[in-house]
Amino acid sequence: MIGVVGAGAFGTALAVALARDGRAVRLWGRDVTALAARRESARLAGVRLPENVTITAEIADLRGAEAVLLSLPMQALGGFLAHAGLQAERLVACCKGVDLRTLTGPAAVIAAACPDATVALLTGPSFAADIARGLPTALTLACADEAEGERLQHLLATPVLRLYRTADVAGAELGGALKNVVAIAAGVVIGAGLGDSARAALMTRGYAEMVRLALSLGARAETLAGLSGFGDLVLTCTSEQSRNFRFGRALGAGAGFDPTVTVEGAATARAVARLAAERGMDMPVTAMVAALVDGGIDLSAAIQSLLSRPLKAE
Template sequence: MSIAILGAGAFGTALAITLAQNGPVQLWARNADQATQMQRTRQNTARLPGATLPENVSVTADIARALRADVLLLAMPMQQMGGFLNTHATALAGKTLVSCSKGIDLASGQGPTALIEAICPTARAMVLTGPSFAADIARGLPTALTLACRTDAEALQAQLSTPTLRLYRTTDTTGAELGGALKNVIAIAAGVVIGAGLGDSARAALMTRGFAEMNRIATHLGARPETLAGLSGFGDLVLTCTSAQSRNFRFGHALGAGESFDAKTTVEGVATAKAVSILAKTHAIDMPVAAMIAALTESRITVSDAIQALMARPLKEE
């Protein structure tokens, strides 16, 4: 099956580089000038400097051409996916659509598979998620991800795996996509902890209690606990809470340190914190860390207020 990656950011570019080991790949860039430059220089200097595009990666800004591929990997910010799907719904009918986004759509409160199924009901919806940095994938460093689909995806699992990218599959799309979304919120909180100078012990506590929150709401919404304990949940949580390569962690660090942050950088955890706080209230799920991050990112409380509120919560059993 032919493959096109829709979105030429860092992750989309990295996927194109690694999947080119298996055969030709199309990489669609929204900006025509960027596509022309990448096709000519074989570099994505703006998003993934230092990585070279193999010759069998074709970069295009022609969306009609890209949409002719059998398998489409949607490597775009979660908050842009709904608009993209609506715009191209006719051309996407019957396609295999693999979301590479981590988040919850603010407009609908849906994760990527539910969003795809609602807008493109004849498409086959999947999620590719897990602990991964674009730079590591592009450099050919060993990486393992989760491919989630409600039906069997063994053939695509084989096609999207490479000598350096190992995919595990699951039918628990709810757990896979919520793990990927919710860990971004906890990563922001971990960054706040370190940026505020609270130390590694506080970060470990925050990650543990944050993981408990992830499990509470995900299992309530139908996810399997073992999915959250796997690559798409715990694995991704560990990565993004402990590395400055994580945009969510860096954003939280800037918040905690009282520093500015590049407004052009996509930080999915900000929208996810807002969306999950709404879900938590709707389902009466206690999620204090997510609530605090939502309040922080909306400037409703200060960092010191958030820390004091979390530490002053009633004592309880673990």
């Protein structure tokens, strides 16, 4: 049995994908009465949960799972683990971001709360709707323990959900977190009417920032060039399905955005701006996004701050 914590779109999509391949899955959520009755998530219209998905509001029902996937917002992960009393041998983070309190990624947050568990990370270019519909998707599975990583790879992969393994947890975490910040910036560019050429330039310089910070924190460059970095960056900066891109586009257009929608890149921009300042690193795209999100700069000043930077070698 595989446990999934978080009955939002992504957690439910993972539960559907794993169950469709014949696995027994238990999907936990705080308020799942309607989901249990309908067997269909309002966030994944037309996708019915297979009968081998058990829906529960009791954390105790996840005991004995071969692995528990944690599909929660990054900023909610630490609080959940501190109070849930979750007991599992293998915990797999399925969120992308940097915790505002600790300035660490999800693996460190999980390890601090559950020191006896094997910690892994599932990340990469993916949308919940695609996974739920059974469309081919490739993800990175990161685990410092290579034997456990291989075990999880075989446990969680399906014929259409391909998992590529790495031991570089830091690289996989940072690729997934930082691409959301760049996606907001890419959305700003499009929302402000600056065009696709400007978006391509922004993505390229944003990727350079991602690699620079990741390398300084011990990640490997090839991880950032893979699914969890470059692959996810391309998807998130170019698709209307991306919440981070849509949020940035609204910022760039001066339009409103639904405050109930989780935009991981907004909090991550704040956290990474602090982290970069502590390390004395120059990250202009991240700084611009953080300032826009916090209202510390207006759009025209934000754009000018990037365009007026000194000319230099690439």
